[in-house]
Amino acid sequence: MTAHTIDTISEFMLHAGTDYRVYDMGRGIELMDAQTFLDLENNKLPVPCPRAGQAWFAVVFWNKNLSQEQYIWFVKLPIDERSLVVQAARNQFLEAVVKALGSQLEKSAEKGGQLPENPFIFTPSQQQLADINAIIRRDLALPARDGLNKAIEFVKNPTSDAWQELALQDIADLAAHIETDDIAKALEQNLAALPVQVLTALCSSFENSAYDDAFTDSLINLYSSAEYAEIQHMILRGLKGSQNKQKVSSFINKLLNEGEPDTECLVIIAGRHFRLLTDQTLLMNYFSKVIAQDSSYQLFRGIYADLVQVPETRIGLLTLMRKQDLPTDIANAIASLYQTVSPQKSAN
Incomplete structure (x- = not known):
C-alpha cells in the first residue's frame, strides 16, 4: 500500500x-x-x-x-x-x-x-473526550462503565456530597443514556437540585444526546429560574439535543424577542442552534440582538463570517445581504461587511 x-x-x-x-x-x-x-x-x-x-x-x-x-x-x-x-x-x-x-x-x-x-x-477538550467516549461506547453497545451506575444513583438522590466522587466521564455516560427510562425520570425530577458543577457538565453533554419533550420542558423551565448566567449558557447548549426542534425554536424566539441574551448566549445560538437560523424571521431577530449587544458590528461580522461557511445557513445570509428595506441596524451592519472587504481589495 x-x-x-x-x-x-x-x-x-x-x-x-x-x-x-x-x-x-x-x-x-x-x-x-x-x-x-x-x-x-x-x-x-x-x-x-x-x-x-x-x-x-x-x-x-x-x-x-x-x-x-x-x-x-x-x-x-x-x-x-x-x-x-x-x-x-x-x-x-x-x-x-x-x-x-x-x-x-x-x-x-x-x-x-x-x-x-x-x-x-x-x-x-476533556469534555469532548468524555462525550465522544460515552457516545462510542453506547453506539457500539459496549458494556457500561461502573461510573455510570454511580452517576445514576447520585441523580436519584442528589442531596449528598457524593457528586465530588463523580468523574467527568461518569457524567458524560449518564447523558449519553438519557433515553433510558429510569435516568430520564430521575433527571426530570431532580434536575434543579443538582450541584452547579454536575448540572453544567451534564448540560454540556446533553448537546450530544437525544431526548424527548418532557426533558426539553425541564431544561427550558430551569433556564428561567437559573441563578447564574453560566447555568443559562450551558442549558442553551444542552437544548441542542432536544428532538422537539419547534419547541426549542419557540424558546429561542421568545428569548430574542422578550429577553436580554448576553454575548455568550448569542454565540451559542450561532454555534449550536444554527439550523434554526434558516428561518428568516428568527435570523432577523437574532441579528438585531447581536447588533444591540455590540454597536461596533465586530460581533456581527464575526458571527456572519462563521455562519456563511455553514451550508445550511449560507443561502439565508446571502439572501439577507440582497434584501430590500432592511431595518436600519441590520442594513448598517451589512454595510460594515463591505467596508471591511473594500480596504483589503485595495491593499491587494
Missing part, C-alpha cells in the same frame, strides 16, 4: 481491514454515515458543520481479528470558500499516515491509536 494508491481516508480504513465510524465534531458530536464522509472527501458534498475554517472529525476504528480495542483519530481538515475539504491537505494527511503506518493499523494500536505528528490532528 502506498500513498499513491489510496485516495481517501475511507479507502485507507477499508484497505486496512478495519470497521470504522466517523463523527462530525464541528458543532457538537454527530454520527456521519460512511457514504456521506466519502462524498465529503471527494468534494461531492460540502462539510455540514465547519468551524473556524476547518472540518473536525473523530474517526473511530477497530479490527476484531486483531484486538477488542477501539481507537480514535481526531482529524481536522481545512475547507475552501464553498466549504469543501481542501483535498491537497487531505492528501498530505494521508501521506503522513501511510508513510508512518503502511497498511498495518495495528502499529497505530500499539501506540494507543496515536498518529504521527502532523498539522491535521487535534486534541479535543
